[in-house]
Amino acid sequence: MSWLSPDGxxxxxxxxxxxxxxxxxxxxxxxxxxxxxxxxxxxxxxVLNAVVHLPLILPPVVTGYLLLVVFAPRAPVGAAxxxxxxxxxxxxxxxxxxxxxxxxxxxxxxxxLAIEAVDPGLxxxxxxxxxxxxxxxxxxxxxxxxxxxxxxxxxxxxxALGEFGATITFVSNIPGQTQTLxxxxxxxxxxxxxxxxxxxxxxxxxxxxxxxxxxxxxxxxRERQR
Amino acid sequence: MIxxxxxxxxxxxxxxxxxxxxxxxxxxxxxxxxxxxxxxNAVAGLLRPDAARISVNGxxxxxxxxxxxxxxxxxxxxxxxxxxxxxxxxxVAGNLAYGIPKEPKGAAWDRVIGILGIEAxxxxxxxxxxxxxxxxxxxxxxxxSGPDLLLMDEPLAALDGPRKDEILPYLERLRDEVQIxxxxxxxxxxxxxxxxxxxxxxxxxxxxxxxxxxxIFADPTLVPVLGARDAGAVLEARIVRxxxxxxTELSCAGGTLWLPQVNGAEGSGLRVRISASEVMLAKExxxxxxxxxxxxGMVSAIRIGDGPGAVVxxxxxxxxxxxxxxxxxxxxxxxxxxxxxxxxxxxxxxARADVGAGIx
Numbered sequence: 297m298s299w300l301s302p303d304g305x306x307x308x309x310x311x312x313x314x315x316x317x318x319x320x321x322x323x324x325x326x327x328x329x330x331x332x333x334x335x336x337x338x339x340x341x342x343v344l345n346a347v348v349h350l351p352l353i354l355p356p357v358v359t360g361y362l363l364l365v366v367f368a369p370r371a372p373v374g375a376a377x378x379x380x381x382x383x384x385x386x387x388x389x390x391x392x393x394x395x396x397x398x399x400x401x402x403x404x405x406x407x408x409l410a411i412e413a414v415d416p417g418l419x420x421x422x423x424x425x426x427x428x429x430x431x432x433x434x435x436x437x438x439x440x441x442x443x444x445x446x447x448x449x450x451x452x453x454x455x456a457l458g459e460f461g462a463t464i465t466f467v468s469n470i471p472g473q474t475q476t477l478x479x480x481x482x483x484x485x486x487x488x489x490x491x492x493x494x495x496x497x498x499x500x501x502x503x504x505x506x507x508x509x510x511x512x513x514x515x516x517x518r519e520r521q522r
Numbered sequence: 523m524i525x526x527x528x529x530x531x532x533x534x535x536x537x538x539x540x541x542x543x544x545x546x547x548x549x550x551x552x553x554x555x556x557x558x559x560x561x562x563n564a565v566a567g568l569l570r571p572d573a574a575r576i577s578v579n580g581x582x583x584x585x586x587x588x589x590x591x592x593x594x595x596x597x598x599x600x601x602x603x604x605x606x607x608x609x610x611x612x613x614v615a616g617n618l619a620y621g622i623p624k625e626p627k628g629a630a631w632d633r634v635i636g637i638l639g640i641e642a643x644x645x646x647x648x649x650x651x652x653x654x655x656x657x658x659x660x661x662x663x664x665x666x667s668g669p670d671l672l673l674m675d676e677p678l679a680a681l682d683g684p685r686k687d688e689i690l691p692y693l694e695r696l697r698d699e700v701q702i703x704x705x706x707x708x709x710x711x712x713x714x715x716x717x718x719x720x721x722x723x724x725x726x727x728x729x730x731x732x733x734x735x736x737x738i739f740a741d742p743t744l745v746p747v748l749g750a751r752d753a754g755a756v757l758e759a760r761i762v763r764x765x766x767x768x769x770t771e772l773s774c775a776g777g778t779l780w781l782p783q784v785n786g787a788e789g790s791g792l793r794v795r796i797s798a799s800e801v802m803l804a805k806e807x808x809x810x811x812x813x814x815x816x817x818x819g820m821v822s823a824i825r826i827g828d829g830p831g832a833v834v835x836x837x838x839x840x841x842x843x844x845x846x847x848x849x850x851x852x853x854x855x856x857x858x859x860x861x862x863x864x865x866x867x868x869x870x871x872x873a874r875a876d877v878g879a880g881i882x
Contacts, residue, residue: 421603422609423593423595424664424667425620425621425667428595440610440611
């Protein structure tokens with residue numbers, strides 16, 4: 297018998313996949329939104345800011361419920377996506393969607409702070425050297441923001457690994473399908489004799505969290521030395 | 523030729539600026555708050571004034587009447603900021619190459635790097651450079667972007683005295699060797715006196731006067747604007763000989779000048795600013811005095827100040843000198859326009875910072 301039960305391994309593998317996909321997919325959007333909030337001057341900036349932060353302040357169950365209302369197979373959006381072969385409800389992609397949305401405000405906050413720390417004078421200087429806004433963004437703003445983006449990605453990844461409320465509300469707790477680490481720990485605690493499995497999964501969670509933190513520190517240090 | 527016409531208003535400040543700048547270095551001179559930086563930012567497109575018409579060598583960059591406004595990256599304008607603003611994540615070479623449309627780097631690369639003396643810095647990161655080195659790289663970066671016009675907003679203001687002296691000769695070389703008009707913002711009289719071809723005097727958002735540097739600096743009516751303490755005419759001179767006793771003999775329009783050891787080859791041009799408060803006047807050629815520089819001239823204007831002082835303008839050959847003396851002396855000597863006088867200046871009274879390379 298292995299150290300973790302098959303359900304446990306499945307939960308770990310699924311959690312990693314869900315968190316990775318959630319982070320990678322959400323990151324470009326987070327950078328775009330952070331840039332718009334940090335540098336943009338447009339109507340509705342305050343509204344965008346509020347909407348982005350919503351998942352941070354709403355109870356996760358509410359976020360999960362709202363996702364269900366929008367993406368359930370018989371809801372308008374869910375039905376339309378279903379016709380295209382895209383499923384979220386009660387599917388691992390739904391867990392990734394929930395995790396991405398819950399981690400999104402954390403990513404945006406970290407990246408936005410980093411963008412705001414970039415001296416606009418450097419961007420202006422790049423402009424006078426003939427670079428249009430797009431090139432200024434790619435060659436000046438983005439490289440100088442990189443440590444913040446790494447920090448944001450790690451925060452988002454950690455949040456995704458630990459996301460529970462929205463996930464379980466939106467996609468339930470189906471082993472091998474939508475049962476992520478926290479859901480699995482919760483499930484093990486519900487059955488008599490499951491404490492041991494739960495404790496081992498808790499250890500895995502702690503190790504993964506520390507691993508992510510260490511990786512981000514290492515990347516940030518390497519970036520500073522360049 | 524640069525044509526600039528800007529109207530801009532912000533609460534508490536109105537800028538009405540209208541001037542044309544010929545080739546060479548045009549210095550926008552004025553005290554802080556006079557609107558100098560607003561003007562260069564408008565020219566660069568970093569600030570959008572209420573109304574403006576700006577053209578460089580006939581190419582219109584902005585014409586609010588016709589709804590034309592080019593963004594900064596389409597203006598072909600090099601901008602050297604007070605803080606060098608080098609990109610910290612790139613090497614010096616990366617910074618220099620940023621504005622070059624495409625490789626290969628070509629002859630301009632070697633030439634600019636040579637003029638600025640930065641070949642040894644290419645692989646370094648900006649943060650490891652001194653302030654003066656950073657500023658030289660920033661100048662090189664702006665030049666290499668192939669601009670039609672170079673803007674410099676107090677590029678020396680953030681540097682200490684020795685660093686300023688380190689950069690000024692490079693700026694003089696730039697003025698003489700690069701055929702790009704330069705719009706140079708400064709509130710330091712000695713910098714303007716050394717670098718400017720043309721001076722535009724700004725005061726509280728308005729152009730008070732503009733003209734060739736020798737004319738502006740020798741105008742007694744502008745002494746209050748430039749500051750009485752800083753007033754002094756600019757003379758173009760030529761090095762005749764370096765003498766063994768450490769003095770350099772110069773010839774200028776009004777005669778011979780003796781200055782303590784000046785750098786430069788015999789025969790090369792120099793520009794000397796003689797501070798008005800260091801010039802003494804005599805009605806007869808003084809004999810038996812220690813001062814070496816005695817120039818004969820004619821009083822061409824007298825401006826009596828509000829206090830005890832007066833400023834006398836002398837015509838010396840085809841150049842002009844300013845002397846700051848007391849009203850009492852003006853009366854005692856019976857000075858009036860047309861009077862013949864001798865201007866006396868001690869050699870050591872000419873500050874080293876006031877001697878710069880002449881325009882070739």
